[in-house]
Amino acid sequence: MNSNSIYRSYIITGLLFLNFSLSVFGQVANPETYLDTIKDDLKVKWPNNRTINLVFHGHSVPTGYTTAGVVDRMNSYPFQTLKNINDHYPYSVVNVITTSIGGEQAVQGASRFEDEVLNHNPDVLFIDYALNDRGIGLEKAKAAWSEMIETALTQNLKVILLTPTPDLNEDILDPDSNLAQHAEQIRDLAKKYKVGLIDSFKMFKILSQNREIKAFMAQNNHINQKGHQLVADLIFKEFFK
Numbered sequence: 001m002n003s004n005s006i007y008r009s010y011i012i013t014g015l016l017f018l019n020f021s022l023s024v025f026g027q028v029a030n031p032e033t034y035l036d037t038i039k040d041d042l043k044v045k046w047p048n049n050r051t052i053n054l055v056f057h058g059h060s061v062p063t064g065y066t067t068a069g070v071v072d073r074m075n076s077y078p079f080q081t082l083k084n085i086n087d088h089y090p091y092s093v094v095n096v097i098t099t100s101i102g103g104e105q106a107v108q109g110a111s112r113f114e115d116e117v118l119n120h121n122p123d124v125l126f127i128d129y130a131l132n133d134r135g136i137g138l139e140k141a142k143a144a145w146s147e148m149i150e151t152a153l154t155q156n157l158k159v160i161l162l163t164p165t166p167d168l169n170e171d172i173l174d175p176d177s178n179l180a181q182h183a184e185q186i187r188d189l190a191k192k193y194k195v196g197l198i199d200s201f202k203m204f205k206i207l208s209q210n211r212e213i214k215a216f217m218a219q220n221n222h223i224n225q226k227g228h229q230l231v232a233d234l235i236f237k238e239f240f241k
Contacts (some may be wrong), residue, residue, distance in 0.1 A: 028190040028197045031238040035158060035196075038123055039240060042089040051093045054081070055120050057109055057148070058128035060102035061165055064228075066218035073098075075225040078126075080232030085240055097122070105132040106144035113148050118155060125157050126198075126235075130164035130182040131221055138185055145186070149193050160196035160239065161186050165227060166204045166213050168220040173208065196239060200231050 041052060056062040056078040064076030073079060082096040099117045101108075106129040117125070127148060133141035145161070152159050163183035170177045183201040190197035204213060207230070216227035223231070 027194055028187075029195050031196060035124065035239050038158065039089075041123075042085065042092040042094070042240075045091045049091060049093055051095060052123045053095045053097060053121055054078070054124050054126070055097045055117060055122035056100055056126045056128065057113075057117050058100040058126075058162075059104050059132045060100070061131065061222060062098055062126070062128050063100040063102050064098075065102050065222055066224065067222060068219075072225065075228055077228040077231040077235065080229055081235050084232055084236035088236070088240065100128070103132065105129055105136050106141050106148070107136055110144040110147045113151060117148075118151070122152075122157055124160060125152050126160050126162060128162040128164075130162075130179065130186060130201075131167060133182055134178045138181060141182065142185055142189070145189055149189065149195060153193065153195075158196065159193070160198055160235075161190050162198045162231075163187065163201035165200050165223045165231065166217065166221075168214060168217055172201070172205050172213060198231070198235055198238060200234070203230060203234055 038052060041050060044050070062076060062078050064071045064073040064079075066072050076098075078096045078098055082094060085092060085094055097120045099112075099120065106127075109127075109129055127145065129141070129145070133144075136144075149159055149161075163186045164179050166172050167179060170179050172179070174180060179201065183199070187197060187199070189195075204216070204227075207213065207216070216223055216230065218224040218227075
């Protein structure tokens with residue numbers, strides 16, 4: 001096992017324990033069981049299987065932006081998640097659909113939610129807006145996230161919220177930083193609505209104690225291929241394995 005694989009295993013193991021603790025004490029959805037019906041469907045063989053839609057809604061990171069406007073879709077965490085699922089569930093038919101837009105924040109995402117997100121009939125919906133929500137503030141972000149979550153839950157969708165990936169302009173170890181406050185608000189929303197949580201922010205915070213975060217960044221606010229792989233691995237091991 002190479003050094004990157006060792007660190008990925010260490011980080012994921014730590015996050016699994018931390019998120020399990022949250023699911024027990026904070027009432028976020030238990031990642032081990034939240035997608036049980038989806039995982040059952042992923043195992044069904046043709047001709048009885050069905051297409052499963054995973055929709056990723058958010059900003060430039062799930063879209064795959066790296067640096068200087070370059071977009072690396074196939075190495076973004078939504079498509080790395082697809083590869084992980086495909087490798088583990090060989091009979092599955094899965095669509096990954098990104099409704100994310102670079103530069104967008106949650107208020108804008110909420111405004112097009114019904115017409116441009118729900119129209120894809122998602123089985124699982126991922127929401128990732130916190131990096132850009134710093135521009136609108138906590139209160140507006142909370143209202144927009146709540147609107148999207150509530151609308152999705154009325155459709156009986158599985159919802160998974162993501163805390164932000166890093167921004168090198170902020171100290172990831174500072175509990176009072178703008179990103180840290182948004183991350184905590186997202187954790188609170190996951191608890192309030194009892195939906196899934198992928199704590200990317202905490203994962204990179206743990207990573208920063210052993211590695212330079214810069215090695216996982218394409219630019220100050222966009223993760224690179226290695227950073228995307230860490231997020232994808234966490235999604236898979238938390239909810240699909």
